[in-house]
Amino acid sequence: MTSSSGSLRADVVIVGAGSAGCVLAEKLSRDDSRSVVLLERGPASLPGPADRDLRRLPIHDGAPYAVRHETDLGLAAPRGAALGGSSAVNGGYFLRWHPGDFASWPTGWDLETVAAAYEELDGPGGTMGVEPVSDDELGDAGAAFERYWSPRADVRAAEDRWPVTGVNRVVMNRTGPTRRSAADAYLATALSRPNLVLVPDCPVGRLEVVRGRTVTGVRAGQLTVTAGEVILAAGTLGTAGILLRSELEAIDPARTGQLAAGEHRGLAVSYRRRSPADPGVVLPTVLHTDDDLEIRCYRDDFASFIDGVPPSRPMVEVTAMRSAPMRIVATPTGVRLEFDDPDPATTATMGEGAQRVVEMLRAPEFADIVVPGSVTVASRPGFSQHAWGSMPMGTRTDWLGGVYGTHGLRIVDGSVLPSGGHSGPHATIMMMACRIGDLLAAR
C-alpha cells in the first residue's frame, strides 16, 4: 500500500479494485517481473461483519463503502467504493448468463472457454464460494413462488450452473451467511506480493493522454502514475466518468459529454403482507421467461434491506433483460444517469409479465401471504443498478477490451459487455475478467 501523492511508474496500472479489478490485479501480478499498481477510490479497510451480512445492502446515504450517483428517475444509483467494489455491497446473486447470450459476442468468446472461466468462479471449490439459496432461506414468498411456477415451467437442478428458461433458484457468492467479495477471493492473497502496489482512497480524475490517442498513465489529485498500459476497471459509471474527463479522440467528450449504455428496467408488482416476513437474503429465486424477462421474487420490502429507506411494500419485479437504453452524462462532480423510456415492445412485454405476476399473487399458493386486494403494478419501470455496455467489445474495444483508436488503454469491467444477458451481470463481468486476465498474464 502507498500514499496518494507524488508519482509512480509501473508496467500496468489498474483503476478500480472492484469485481473485475481484483481479478486482474491478482492474475497480472503472478509474474513477479511485472509491476502492477492498483488505484481504488474506496478505503483500505474491508467491510466489517454487519456490512457483509447477506440480509443487508450497505448502500444507504452515507454508507462507508458506497457512493451514490444521481439519476433522472428520482432514485440514486449507488456503487461499491471499496476493495471488492460493487461485489462488496451487492445482493450476492451470482447466476451465469444463458449459453445463447454469448452468440452476439465477438470472436474469441466461444462457449467452451466461457464455461471454463465461469467454472473458476462458481465450480466445485471455485473462488467465489458459490452456493445455492437453501430451502430454509427461500422465505414464505420464495417457497410460494417456486410452488406456483414449478408445474408451469422448467426448473433448474440445484447442482447445474447454467440457468434455464424457467425457475432458477439463485446461487450466491458467499461464505455461509456473509457476502464473499472479489477482494476476498482474489486480492487478499495477492496483496503481499512486492510487485503489486495498492493505493486506496485514490479517486482517479483523468487519463494522461498524448495527442488524443496515446495513453501514458493516469492522474489522481496529487498522484501521477505512468504505465505501459492503463486498464480501466472502475465499473461502468466510474470508467465513463474518467473517459469523459479525459482528452481522448476516441471518446470525444467535448462533442457529446455522454456515453450510451444499457440497464435492466423492471416493473414492480407490490403487495401487502398478512404478517411481517422473516429476515433473509434479498433475492432467493427468479423465473426466466422465453420473452426475455427475469421475474424476481424479492423476499421483502427494500426498507428491510437498506437503512434509511422508508417502509413501502414487498414486491415481485418484472425486469426486461435484453433491451433498455440509458445515457451516462458528465457533470462537474461525476456522472449522472438519464433514462429513455423502454421501447413500446419492451413496455408491452413487461406489462404482460406484470399481469402474470398479478395472477400468481392471487393464486392459492400466496393466500396465506398476500392481503387480498392489495396487489398493484407500478406505472413506470425502475432500474436494477446493472449499467453496462458504454464501451462494448466488438464496437468500441477489441475482444480483450483494448480501446479502438488508442494506444496503451484497455477497459475490463461492465463497460465492455457487448449485450445484456438473461441474468444479472456480476458473474459474467468476473468471468470476462478471469479470461482476459489469464490471456494478458500469459503475454
Ligand SMILES: Cc1cc2nc3c(=O)[nH]c(=O)nc-3n(C[C@H](O)[C@H](O)[C@H](O)COP(=O)(O)OP(=O)(O)OC[C@H]3O[C@@H](n4cnc5c(N)ncnc54)[C@H](O)[C@@H]3O)c2cc1C
Ligand atoms: C447495490 C447493488 C446490488 C447489486 N446486486 C447484484 C446482484 O445481486 N447480482 C448481480 O449479478 N449484479 C448485481 N449488481 C451489479 C454488480 O454488482 C456489478 O455489475 C458488478 O459488481 C460491476 O463490476 P465492475 O468490476 O464493473 O465494477 P465495480 O465492482 O463497481 O468496481 C469498480 C471499482 O472502481 C472503483 N472506482 C470507480 N471510480 C474510480 C475512480 N475514478 N478512481 C479509482 N477507483 C474508482 C470503485 O470504487 C470500485 O471499487 C449490483 C450492483 C449494486 C450497486
